[in-house]
Amino acid sequence: MSQKTLDVINGISQAASNAYDGAHDEKGEPIEIGLKREEGHVVNDSRVMDGFNVRISGKQLIVSYESEIKLSDVYKSSNYENELESVISDITSWLKKEYKKVTGSALKLTPDGDVDAVIEKISNVRIQVCAVKKYTINNLDDVDIVTEPEEVSLDPEFKRFLDLGGLKK
Secondary structure: OOHHHHHHHHHHHHHHHOOOOOOEOOOOOEOOOOOHHHOOOOOOOOOOOEEEEEEEEOOEEEEEEEEEEEHHHHHHOOOHHHHHHHHHHHHHHHHHHHHHHHHOOOOOEEEOOOOEEEEEEOOOOEEEEEEEEEEEEOOOOOOOOOOOOOOOOOOHHHHHHHHOOHHHO
16 A cells, blocks of 8 residues: 555545534634534534444445434425435535645545435334445545455365265265
8 A cells, every 4th residue: 555545544534533523623613514413502402413434445435424313304305315415415525625624635536326325213203314425536546446256266175175065964
């Protein structure tokens, strides 16, 4: 792995770690990423549980977003996937800005498909949402794309052991 690749990965990691709940910028203002937990008053309003995570697999940046919402919010929306797409887009744009602050260079991301969302019922009032979107990191040149192996090759001795049949004989 080259030093440039390591710098890109460390920059993404540092930018994502600056997004914890309650984080403040250099001026002392709370940072705004575009999450639902940032809305309303901290003490008087009920807190919304949501957050995001990033991980890297090969040349892909995988952005995950999780939230607990009210069932009525899903039914009010005509297309909830568009709202999730918007939230992940806000997260990605904030991540790019924070990466630029941390490293001084731009993070170039290309989306790979649409948002993949799973919505699960917790109770008759609350729902848990897990949304994932993948991006190609254009800054990584010397990293191979992670794919599934085409054929599993077994050691000949282990294959002979498997052919014996174990307890069947």
